[in-house]
Structures are given as structure tokens and as C-alpha cells.
Amino acid sequence: xxxxxxxxxxxxxxxxxxxxxxxxxxxxxxxxxxxxxxxxxxxxxxxxxxxxxxxxxxxx
Amino acid sequence: xxxxxxxxxxxxxxxxxxxxxxxxxxxxxxxxxxxxxxxxxxxxxxxxxxxxxxxxxxxxxxxxxxxxxxxxxxxxxxxxxxxxxxxxxxxxxxxxxxxxxxxxxxxxxxxxxxxxxxxxxxxxxxxxxxxxxxxxxxxxxxxxxxxxxxxxxxxxxxxxxxxxxxxxxxxxxxxxxxxxxxxxxxxxxxxxxxxxxxxxxxxxxxxxxxxxxxxxxxxxxxxxxxxxxxxxxxxxxxxxxxxxxxxxxxxxxxxxxxxxxxxxxxxxxxxxxxxxxxxxxxxxxxxxxxxxxxxxxxxxxxxxxxxxxxxxxxxxxxxxxxxxxxxxxxxxxxxxxxxxxxxxxxxxxxxxxxxxxxxxxxxxxxxxxxxxxxxxxxxxxxxxxxxxxxxxxxxxxxxxxxxxxxxxxxxxxxxxxxxxxxxxxxxxxxxxxxxxxxxxxxxxxxxxxxxxxxxxxxxxxxxxxxxxxxxxxxxxxxxxxxxxxxxxxxxxxxxxxxxxxxxxxxxxxxxxxxxxxxxxxxxxxxxxxxxxxxxxxxxxxxxxxxxxx
Numbered sequence: 001x002x003x004x005x006x007x008x009x010x011x012x013x014x015x016x017x018x019x020x021x022x023x024x025x026x027x028x029x030x031x032x033x034x035x036x037x038x039x040x041x042x043x044x045x046x047x048x049x050x051x052x053x054x055x056x057x058x059x060x
Numbered sequence: 061x062x063x064x065x066x067x068x069x070x071x072x073x074x075x076x077x078x079x080x081x082x083x084x085x086x087x088x089x090x091x092x093x094x095x096x097x098x099x100x101x102x103x104x105x106x107x108x109x110x111x112x113x114x115x116x117x118x119x120x121x122x123x124x125x126x127x128x129x130x131x132x133x134x135x136x137x138x139x140x141x142x143x144x145x146x147x148x149x150x151x152x153x154x155x156x157x158x159x160x161x162x163x164x165x166x167x168x169x170x171x172x173x174x175x176x177x178x179x180x181x182x183x184x185x186x187x188x189x190x191x192x193x194x195x196x197x198x199x200x201x202x203x204x205x206x207x208x209x210x211x212x213x214x215x216x217x218x219x220x221x222x223x224x225x226x227x228x229x230x231x232x233x234x235x236x237x238x239x240x241x242x243x244x245x246x247x248x249x250x251x252x253x254x255x256x257x258x259x260x261x262x263x264x265x266x267x268x269x270x271x272x273x274x275x276x277x278x279x280x281x282x283x284x285x286x287x288x289x290x291x292x293x294x295x296x297x298x299x300x301x302x303x304x305x306x307x308x309x310x311x312x313x314x315x316x317x318x319x320x321x322x323x324x325x326x327x328x329x330x331x332x333x334x335x336x337x338x339x340x341x342x343x344x345x346x347x348x349x350x351x352x353x354x355x356x357x358x359x360x361x362x363x364x365x366x367x368x369x370x371x372x373x374x375x376x377x378x379x380x381x382x383x384x385x386x387x388x389x390x391x392x393x394x395x396x397x398x399x400x401x402x403x404x405x406x407x408x409x410x411x412x413x414x415x416x417x418x419x420x421x422x423x424x425x426x427x428x429x430x431x432x433x434x435x436x437x438x439x440x441x442x443x444x445x446x447x448x449x450x451x452x453x454x455x456x457x458x459x460x461x462x463x464x465x466x467x468x469x470x471x472x473x474x475x476x477x478x479x480x481x482x483x484x485x486x487x488x489x490x491x492x493x494x495x496x497x498x499x500x501x502x503x504x505x506x507x508x509x510x511x512x513x514x515x516x517x518x519x520x521x522x523x524x525x526x527x528x529x530x531x532x533x534x535x536x537x538x539x540x541x542x543x544x545x546x547x548x549x550x551x552x553x554x555x556x557x558x559x560x561x562x563x564x565x566x567x568x569x570x571x572x573x574x575x576x577x578x579x580x581x582x583x584x585x586x587x588x589x590x591x592x593x594x595x596x597x598x599x600x601x602x603x604x605x606x607x608x609x
Binding site for chain 2: 019041
């Protein structure tokens with residue numbers, strides 16, 4: 001799960017970065033960057049952090 | 061008669077209107093013919109006679125005269141070339157002095173961070189928390205001197221305000237999308253390699269080093285009260301040597317983010333005047349990565365996941381530390397011009413005012429938010445609101461007006477309260493001092509706010525990041541600047557966080573990040589440092605008969 005979270009978080013950056021080469025319109029790039037940000041935040045909050053919470057010390 | 065009464069106010073109005081209108085400009089005088097100054101003229105400038113100087117100079121009129129100008133050739137005497145060189149050196153000397161003093165102020169912020177974090181932790185961890193904040197300075201300094209500075213600034217290609225620093229001229233680049241993208245610098249290892257034993261390079265190093273160390277010290281807050289000291293040393297070294305310098309190169313060292321404007325037509329490229337992103341978001345996101353890895357303190361969450369408040373031991377230290385930080389921030393933001401003379405650097409006054417306004421706006425909005433939500437004006441969150449405002453204004457401080465600064469600060473103060481609640485209750489990540497919210501969340505907000513509030517009135521030598529014109533945000537007509545800023549935010553979250561997370565996972569596997577449960581319960585002062593922060597205080601707090609050593 002943690003590895004998946006790392007990959008998803010990095011994937012978000014790649015989506016934003018690729019906007020530079022895929023379109024030259026500011027609004028097109030803006031949409032892609034926002035999608036990238038959403039993906040990265042999902043990776044951190046929804047995947048990585050959730051994996052750690054599952055084994056948190058306060059659950060034991 | 062009636063007409064006369066009507067005419068009087070009309071005439072009065074007309075005369076008043078004339079009085080308020082600008083006076084007609086007098087006819088322009090013919091331009092004076094230029095006067096040629098020769099070496100013979102400067103030779104005739106009289107210096108105070110030595111016997112006069114022997115009597116003292118109470119009003120300062122005789123100190124600092126033509127006799128203080130260095131003469132290149134004694135046989136020729138004073139020449140215009142000597143005077144021109146002296147003017148140039150005076151400009152660079154002013155900029156050196158300004159940048160160094162600003163750097164000294166930023167260095168003093170370490171003391172502020174140390175006592176803010178220590179005050180927000182429990183007394184049984186005071187020595188450990190102070191020692192982390194103390195040793196992070198030296199650890200970061202060594203890492204940065206060895207390799208970090210070269211990665212960050214080795215290819216910046218000149219710092220005009222400081223006389224050039226030409227040896228910093230080698231950047232490793234890649235070609236992508238038909239553009240050349242800077243990745244990391246290659247000159248400056250040990251401050252000797254590649255001709256970097258240079259006075260201007262030394263000034264750049266000192267100023268950039270204290271910025272880097274600020275990012276490192278942010279992390280110690282989120283992992284406080286359960287971080288193994290040995291792991292802290294290794295983690296800080298890695299952050300100062302690789303993670304921080306890499307992003308700083310992309311933003312400030314001539315890297316690919318800075319050239320988003322020249323390469324892809326996105327505003328003036330990624331703009332981060334003094335480091336909301338480079339310093340604070342890098343520190344805050346690393347703090348998040350580490351807080352996730354080390355896990356919450358014992359007793360922070362109940363079995364059902366409900367958080368418990370673990371109160372710090374000294375609010376006096378906390379608020380005193382906030383004041384020290386606010387003072388140091390006057391080095392952080394205005395100092396980031398790297399000069400006071402030339403290239404629009406007189407804007408330092410505006411930057412300083414923006415800094416104080418945004419900081420206190422953040423303090424106010426956090427205080428009122430807590431007051432309305434919980435019934436009391438919480439002191440520690442007021443302090444965090446001040447810091448949040450300062451963090452948020454760091455990136456836009458050089459590009460916005462005072463109204464923009466206050467808006468940015470007000471939003472930051474509320475944002476830090478909401479973020480603390482989100483991190484604590486939803487993410488269930490334990491951050492004893494609020495470092496993730498103050499520096500991470502508001503660092504990202506500061507970066508975004510440049511793309512919104514930059515008013516297009518700043519002019520630092522006519523261009524920024526190689527693009528002609530002034531930095532202009534969405535509210536003043538340039539949407540592409542916001543896109544550049546958001547790409548920076550995406551890089552921080554998608555690359556910097558991932559790098560910090562992976563590095564710290566590796567350190568956890570090799571060294572182990574977290575202390576034992578027993579050490580945590582006893583407090584880290586004795587198990588980790590061998591000495592209590594407050595031995596007498598601890599004696600009184602312990603049950604009768606318990607030993608302290």
C-alpha cells in the first residue's frame with residue numbers, strides 16, 4: 001500500500017509536468033495541473049496515510 | 061440680486077477648482093550642455109588638511125572625503141577611473157552588508173524556532189527538543205557546505221547585485237519538449253571547487269545556508285517528543301544535502317521551474333521571492349512525511365481514534381519565540397533582494413511592511429477564529445497564526461501591495477487553524493507544534509498567492525527569471541502566472557514529499573526513527589540526552605521517592 005501511495009503521489013506530479021508538453025493553452029495546463037494535484041493529495045492522504053493509520057500504535 | 065448670489069458660489073467653485081488643479085508647467089529650460097569632467101578636475105578636489113583632522117571631527121564633516129578614495133596609480137594620482145571603481149565598489153559593499161546582516165537575522169531565527177518548539181512540548185522533552193534545534197544548525201551547515209550549496213547554486217549563472225559571482229556557472233541540464241531544463245548545479249563543492257573561493261560566492265553561501273537551515277528546523281517540530289536523536293541527525297543531513305538543494309535549484313538556482321516563463325510562456329516562471337515554497341513548504345512537507353512515519357505520541361489518540369490535547373509546558377517561551385521569528389523575518393523577506401542598491405532594490409521598504417502586515421493579520425484572524433469557535437483567544441494558535449501569515453507572505457512579499465499582503469495574512473491565519481484540525485482529526489497525524497500546517501499548508505498557500513495577488517508594480521531591473529516585465533497575478537490580468545505557481549505546488553507535493561518520504565523510510569529501516577515506548581513515557585531527556593532539561597522541576601513533578609538520575 002505504501003509503495004502504491006508513493007507511485008500515485010508521484011503520478012500526480014507527472015500529470016502536471018506533462019501539461020507543459022501536451023498543450024500550450026493556459027487553461028488546458030491549469031486543468032491538468034489541478035488534476036495532478038488532486039491525484040498527489042489522494043496518494044498522500046488517501047493511500048500512504050491510510051496505510052500507516054491501519055497499523056497505528058493507538059489501535060493496539 | 062438673485063443672479064449675483066448664484067454667481068458667487070460658481071465663481072468660488074471655479075477658483076477652488078483652479079487651486080486644486082496642477083499648476084501649468086513653466087516652459088522647459090533648454091538642456092544644459094554636458095560638462096566634461098577630466099582627471100585634472102578631480103585632482104583639484106581638496107582633502108582636509110592633516111592638522112585640521114588632528115583636532116577631531118565632532119560633526120562628521122571631515123570624515124569620509126576624497127582622501128579615502130583608493131588610488132590605482134600613485135604616480136597619476138586620483139583619476140575618474142578611480143572614482144568610478146569606488147562607486148561600483150560602494151554599491152556592492154552596500155549590497156554585501158545588507159545581505160550579510162539579513163542573513164545574520166535569519167540565523168537568529170533558529171533561536172526562535174528552538175524556544176517555540178520547546179515551549180509547545182512537555183517539560184520532560186525540553187533538553188531533547190532544544191538539542192535538536194541546536195544541532196540542526198551544524199548538521200545542515202556541514203551538509204550544505206559539502207554538497208548542498210553546489211547542487212542548489214552551482215549553476216545560477218551570476219548574481220548581479222553581489223558583483224556577479226561568476227564561478228557559479230555550471231548547471232546540469234536535460235532536453236525535454238524541445239527545451240533545455242536545468243536540473244542541478246555543479247560548482248561549489250566545499251566552497252573551493254570550480255573557482256568558488258570568491259567573496260561574492262561566500263555571501264551567497266551564507267545567506268542561502270541560513271534559509272536551508274530554516275527548512276531543516278521545521279521538521280524537528282512535527283516529530284518532537286518521539287524522534288530518535290541519531291535518526292534526526294541522519295535525516296537532517298540528507299535534507300540539507302540533497303532534498304532541499306534540489307528544489308531550491310529548480311526555483312532559485314536557474315533550474316527548470318524558474319524557466320517556466322522563458323521556456324513555456326508561463327508568466328515570469330515559478331516565482332518564490334523569499335521561500336514560501338522553497339523553504340517552508342519543503343520543510344512542512346518533510347515534516348508531514350516524518351510525522352506519518354514515526355506515528356503519533358503515546359496517548360495522543362484513544363482506541364476509537366479520538367484525539368487528546370497534549371499541552372505544551374511554557375506558553376511564555378512560545379510567544380517569545382514567535383516575536384523572535386517575526387523579527388528574523390525582516391531578514392528573510394527584505395534580505396531576499398540580495399541588495400539595497402540598484403535593480404529596484406529600494407523596494408525593501410515595501411517588502412518589510414508587507415511582512416509585518418501579513419504576519420499580524422494572520423495572528424489576528426487565527427485569534428478571532430479560535431475565539432469564535434472555542435470561546436477563548438487561544439495563545440498558541442495566535443502565535444501559529446502570526447507565523448502562518450509570515451510564511452504565506454514570504455513568496456509574494458516582493459510582488460504584492462499592502463492590501464494584498466493583509467488579505468494573504470488573514471487567509472493564512474484561518475487556514476492554519478483549519479489545517480491543524482484536519483491534520484489532527486481527519487488524517488490522525490500527530491504534529492506537536494503545528495509545523496505541517498504553519499509551514500506546509502501555508503507555504504503552499506504563499507506560493508499560490510503570488511499567482512493571484514502579484515500586482516505587476518515591482519520592477520527588479522526590468523525582468524524576473526529572464527522574462528521582461530513585472531510579476532503579475534490572476535487578479536491583475538495574468539492567469540499564466542497562476543499556472544506556473546501551481547506547477548511549483550505540484551512539484552513540492554509530488555516530488556519533494558516523495559523524496560523526503562522515501563529517504564526517511566530508508567532511515568527508519570536502517571537506524572530506526574522512533575524511540576522505545578519506555579523512553580517516550582519517561583521523557584526523552586534522560587534516555588536520549590543523558591540530562592534533564594529542568595532537573596529541579598522534574599524532581600517536584602515526580603512521585604515521592606522516585607529517582608531522577
